[in-house]
Amino acid sequence: MKANRMWMCFVVSLGLLAPATWGLSLCSYQSPETLLMDARTSFSYQYYDDANTPAIDVSTGRVDFSFSRLRDTAIYGSVVRLNGNVGLTNFLPSRWMGEGEASFRYYVSKELPLFGFGGIHGITTTGQTQLGLDIQSGFGFGRFKDVTPLAKAMVIHQNLRASNAISKPLSDDVVMKIGQTIGSLSVVNPVENIVVMIESLVETVIDGQLDARSLLMIEDVVMGSDPQRFCGFSAQAGLGYELLDPFGGPQGFLVALSADAAYAPDQNGQMQGHLGFSGPFDIANENTLTGTFSYEILITKSSSLDAGYTFQRVQTVNLAPTTSHGISCNVVFKVASIDVLVGLSYTRSxxxxxxxxxxxxSASMDLL
Incomplete structure (x- = not known):
C-alpha cells in the first residue's frame, strides 16, 4: 500500500502530459541564450515514543536540498550544480551525502552542438575520511534553449480565447511569430513596442481590434517572470584527476560521465533531469551514481503540482554500496478564498x- 501511495503523484503528473502531445511544440522555438536556475529543499521526520518501552522507539528524519544553474549561448555555456541530503537521528545529523560541480563549456560552432568542457567536482559522504575533490575535462554534445517567449505567446493566445477577445484560434505560425516578437524584448525594443507588434499580428488575423483589457493582459504576460520554460539535452564524457582522494588514498585519474535534459510539454509544465556517473579506472569497484528528476505543472489558474525524485549511490572498495532516495510531491490549490498546500515526501537510505x-x-486566507 505504501509503495502504491509513493508512486501515485508520479502517475498523476505523467498522466497530465497527454494533452501536451498535440499542437505547436514549445521545443521548436529557437533562442540565442538560455539561463536555467532551480533550487529545492524538503524535510521529513518520524518520531514515536511508546510509553511501554524504555526508550524512544523511532526518531529519524532527513533533509534534502538541490541547486542548479545552467547557462547556454551560441559560443559558450556554464553549469553549477549542488545536490545532497542529511540524515537525522534524535534530531542530530547522523549521515550525509553531497555532490557539487562547476564547469565551463565552449562550442566548436554555432550550428553544431559539440563542445569541450572543463571544471571542478566535489563529493562527500558519511564513510569518507575527507572531501573528495577533482578537476575534469572532456567533450560533450547537446545544447539547451530558453523557450519562455513561446510559452508566453501560448498564454496570451489562451487568455484571448478565454476572454472571447478572438472568435477563433490563431494559427501556429501566428503564435510562433508572437513568441519571436516577445523574444526580441530588449532595452532598445521596450515592452511598449512589443505590445504594439503583437496587437498588429493578432488584429491582422482577426480583422478587428483588441480592447484595452486585452492589451493590458498582453503587457502583463510579456513583463511577467512566469512561465519560465526550457528544452534541450547534453551528454558529456571526460577524464579527471583527484586533488583530494575521498578515502585518503593516493591521487589518480578518474572517468566522468553525465547527462542532462529539460523538456516543456506545454506552457503549463516543465520537466528536468540529471544523471552522473564517475569513478577511477577501476570503476566497477569504486564509483558514484547520482540522479535528479523534477516535474512541475500548472493544472489550473489556481492549482499546481510539483514532484521530484533524487538518488545517490556510492560504491567503495571492499564495502557494500550505500544508497539514498528521496521523493516529494506537493499540490497547491484554492478552495473559495483559501489557499491550501498538501505535501507528501518519501525518503530511504x-x-x-x-x-x-x-x-x-497547510492553509491560508486573506480576511480583509
Missing part, C-alpha cells in the same frame, strides 16, 4: 528499516 513518510497540510 541504506540501513533504514523502510521508507520514511512525511505529510503536511
Amino acid at each position: 541504506t540501513g533504514d528499516p523502510g521508507w520514511s513518510v512525511g505529510c503536511s497540510i
Whole structure:
C-alpha cells in the first residue's frame, strides 16, 4: 500500500502530459541564450515514543536540498550544480551525502552542438575520511534553449480565447511569430513596442481590434517572470584527476560521465533531469551514481503540482554500496478564498528499516 501511495503523484503528473502531445511544440522555438536556475529543499521526520518501552522507539528524519544553474549561448555555456541530503537521528545529523560541480563549456560552432568542457567536482559522504575533490575535462554534445517567449505567446493566445477577445484560434505560425516578437524584448525594443507588434499580428488575423483589457493582459504576460520554460539535452564524457582522494588514498585519474535534459510539454509544465556517473579506472569497484528528476505543472489558474525524485549511490572498495532516495510531491490549490498546500515526501537510505513518510497540510486566507 505504501509503495502504491509513493508512486501515485508520479502517475498523476505523467498522466497530465497527454494533452501536451498535440499542437505547436514549445521545443521548436529557437533562442540565442538560455539561463536555467532551480533550487529545492524538503524535510521529513518520524518520531514515536511508546510509553511501554524504555526508550524512544523511532526518531529519524532527513533533509534534502538541490541547486542548479545552467547557462547556454551560441559560443559558450556554464553549469553549477549542488545536490545532497542529511540524515537525522534524535534530531542530530547522523549521515550525509553531497555532490557539487562547476564547469565551463565552449562550442566548436554555432550550428553544431559539440563542445569541450572543463571544471571542478566535489563529493562527500558519511564513510569518507575527507572531501573528495577533482578537476575534469572532456567533450560533450547537446545544447539547451530558453523557450519562455513561446510559452508566453501560448498564454496570451489562451487568455484571448478565454476572454472571447478572438472568435477563433490563431494559427501556429501566428503564435510562433508572437513568441519571436516577445523574444526580441530588449532595452532598445521596450515592452511598449512589443505590445504594439503583437496587437498588429493578432488584429491582422482577426480583422478587428483588441480592447484595452486585452492589451493590458498582453503587457502583463510579456513583463511577467512566469512561465519560465526550457528544452534541450547534453551528454558529456571526460577524464579527471583527484586533488583530494575521498578515502585518503593516493591521487589518480578518474572517468566522468553525465547527462542532462529539460523538456516543456506545454506552457503549463516543465520537466528536468540529471544523471552522473564517475569513478577511477577501476570503476566497477569504486564509483558514484547520482540522479535528479523534477516535474512541475500548472493544472489550473489556481492549482499546481510539483514532484521530484533524487538518488545517490556510492560504491567503495571492499564495502557494500550505500544508497539514498528521496521523493516529494506537493499540490497547491484554492478552495473559495483559501489557499491550501498538501505535501507528501518519501525518503530511504541504506540501513533504514523502510521508507520514511512525511505529510503536511497547510492553509491560508486573506480576511480583509
